[in-house]
Amino acid sequence: MTDTLMVDADQVYKNFGANQVLKGISLEVKRGEVLCLVGPSGSGKSTFLRCINHLESVDAGRLRVDGVLVGYRERGDKLHELKPSEAALQRRQIGMVFQRFNLFPHMTAIENVIEAPIRVNKASRAHAVARARELLDRVGLADKGGSYPAHLSGGQQQRVAIARALAMDPKLMLFDEPTSALDPELVGEVLDVMKALAQDGMTMIVVTHEMGFAREVADSLVFMDGGVVIESGNPREVLANPQHERTKAFLSKVL
Amino acid sequence: MASSGQLRPASGHTPAPDGTGSAPVIKAVRLRHPWRNLIAVVLVVYAAAFLWDAATRKQLEWDVFAKYVFDRRISEAAFNTLQLTVYSMLIAVVLALLLAVMRLSPNPVFKSISWFYLWIFRGTPVYVQLTFWGLLSVIYPTLSFGLPFTAPLVTLPTGDALNVFQLAVIGLALNEAAYLAEIIRAGILSVDRGQEEAATALGMTWSQTMWRIVIPQSMRIIIPPTGNEVISMLKTTSLVTAVPYSFDLFTRSRDISAETFSPIALFLVASAWYLAITSILMVGQYFLEKRFARGIGDARPDKGATADPDALLVDGRGPLGFLRSRGRQKREEL
Ligand SMILES: Nc1ncnc2c1ncn2[C@@H]1O[C@H](COP(=O)(O)OP(=O)(O)O)[C@@H](O)[C@H]1O
Ligand SMILES: [Mg+2]
Numbered sequence: 001m002t003d004t005l006m007v008d009a010d011q012v013y014k015n016f017g018a019n020q021v022l023k024g025i026s027l028e029v030k031r032g033e034v035l036c037l038v039g040p041s042g043s044g045k046s047t048f049l050r051c052i053n054h055l056e057s058v059d060a061g062r063l064r065v066d067g068v069l070v071g072y073r074e075r076g077d078k079l080h081e082l083k084p085s086e087a088a089l090q091r092r093q094i095g096m097v098f099q100r101f102n103l104f105p106h107m108t109a110i111e112n113v114i115e116a117p118i119r120v121n122k123a124s125r126a127h128a129v130a131r132a133r134e135l136l137d138r139v140g141l142a143d144k145g146g147s148y149p150a151h152l153s154g155g156q157q158q159r160v161a162i163a164r165a166l167a168m169d170p171k172l173m174l175f176d177e178p179t180s181a182l183d184p185e186l187v188g189e190v191l192d193v194m195k196a197l198a199q200d201g202m203t204m205i206v207v208t209h210e211m212g213f214a215r216e217v218a219d220s221l222v223f224m225d226g227g228v229v230i231e232s233g234n235p236r237e238v239l240a241n242p243q244h245e246r247t248k249a250f251l252s253k254v255l
Numbered sequence: 256m257a258s259s260g261q262l263r264p265a266s267g268h269t270p271a272p273d274g275t276g277s278a279p280v281i282k283a284v285r286l287r288h289p290w291r292n293l294i295a296v297v298l299v300v301y302a303a304a305f306l307w308d309a310a311t312r313k314q315l316e317w318d319v320f321a322k323y324v325f326d327r328r329i330s331e332a333a334f335n336t337l338q339l340t341v342y343s344m345l346i347a348v349v350l351a352l353l354l355a356v357m358r359l360s361p362n363p364v365f366k367s368i369s370w371f372y373l374w375i376f377r378g379t380p381v382y383v384q385l386t387f388w389g390l391l392s393v394i395y396p397t398l399s400f401g402l403p404f405t406a407p408l409v410t411l412p413t414g415d416a417l418n419v420f421q422l423a424v425i426g427l428a429l430n431e432a433a434y435l436a437e438i439i440r441a442g443i444l445s446v447d448r449g450q451e452e453a454a455t456a457l458g459m460t461w462s463q464t465m466w467r468i469v470i471p472q473s474m475r476i477i478i479p480p481t482g483n484e485v486i487s488m489l490k491t492t493s494l495v496t497a498v499p500y501s502f503d504l505f506t507r508s509r510d511i512s513a514e515t516f517s518p519i520a521l522f523l524v525a526s527a528w529y530l531a532i533t534s535i536l537m538v539g540q541y542f543l544e545k546r547f548a549r550g551i552g553d554a555r556p557d558k559g560a561t562a563d564p565d566a567l568l569v570d571g572r573g574p575l576g577f578l579r580s581r582g583r584q585k586r587e588e589l
Pocket of ligand 2: 045046047176177
């Protein structure tokens, strides 16, 4: 059973000082599944994603990716914090795509994509470049390898960012509002790339306000508010027939 | 010129799409600036008069200037000054980087050490610091290397281990590092946090993130004030006489002038050399700035910082747009 689970969050808590941001999040993502995480701003969606690849550490509860505890090692009944190098090792297998792209502006598109494979995975340059070309082609940017991010549109930048994350051959991809910073006419090209990725069997957690994408692509939808999961289930059912008042209120605003 | 065809109310015909319709080209009489021109003329006349006067003024002893400007002793002293500048700057950069990183680290011990260093070295005059370095062999007659409270591995008389040139370099470098550390810290802080986050999420370690991602981007902020510091250092080397080291450009010129009784001419000689070296350093700074503006500072479509001509057609209104315009502004200020 557990070996089909890619992400297994069990009562995850996270505080920033006195501010309780996550108050017992439990959810599961099966291998090859797409989960859409929705909820009002400030509900802790980004924080939860950041916990999954240990950009933030969890304060209580258990968070497992592919059966392995994130950020800690369990020895006896005690948890030991991982060394930074060990945490870095775990992160290689988790790709992350940010709202503001966060491409490296001093590197061309292809340099952005080959950076981590060369530095982290110690891939040969020739091999990394060949793979990067493949990936840029896959996101529809085969001819933009030599461009600096500043010369690319937002949609193109975000597709480079997706290629950059894929270059590490992740088994899980996290998307934090990947289209929220885009002009409306550029949203489609990014969602298309994500859709193709989902169809190829990538396990994905997507924080988004694109309910159309959730309905069409996601296997499950989780609605979060105030650091707790309010409602979850099949996206078509939740969207068509929300059970909880807060879900209804939120959906009426975004739909 | 005639590009706003669509904005005009419809008249008999549609303007050609490329804007080369029938709109008349404006042939206006150019605005004149009589006062501006007058002031310019007056300033030029005064400047010319001053220069002519300076060139012919006996007291400036141009004949002595001509005799000494390429004097072997002077050019050697200029080379010494350049060496003092370059060596102390190189050491200062390394030390400053270390201090800046320590100051930014979460480790309170590192933080305090860095803060204390800055407090001492920015809080006392460099002339006094150089004097102290000159007195090193008085304060510490021998230098020992080893672990505290154990027998030293090596012990050397201070005077043998370090000559006055090296002491001058150390003195200048340690003082400069304190200032550079703040410049570097500001540069590192100027890089968007998202950059570090993206690199970390890709599995890069902290040092990889610093060297490959954060520091190259901070260079754009670091280089212009560092250029200032280099030029300032070139002139601060004239204080090494406090060590006392006396083969730098200024001290050497002063010593020669004491023999020849022509101080003015020799100070002009020294000034000419300082100006020449400064000019060379400014050229170096220009190329360094260009190098680190890759991808950001030079996003003007007409300049083409890309290998791909197609990319130039795309309007790159990304989150970095503001950075680009800021970079451009900076360039125009210089
Ligand atoms: N690094 C941080 N330090 C302190 N508070 C934080 C930090 N990151 C997020 N928060 C707080 O956590 C709450 C949830 O933020 P976030 O996870 O970004 O929400 P969402 O992504 O759902 O909009 C907010 O109140 C925010 O102020
Ligand atoms: Mg968020």
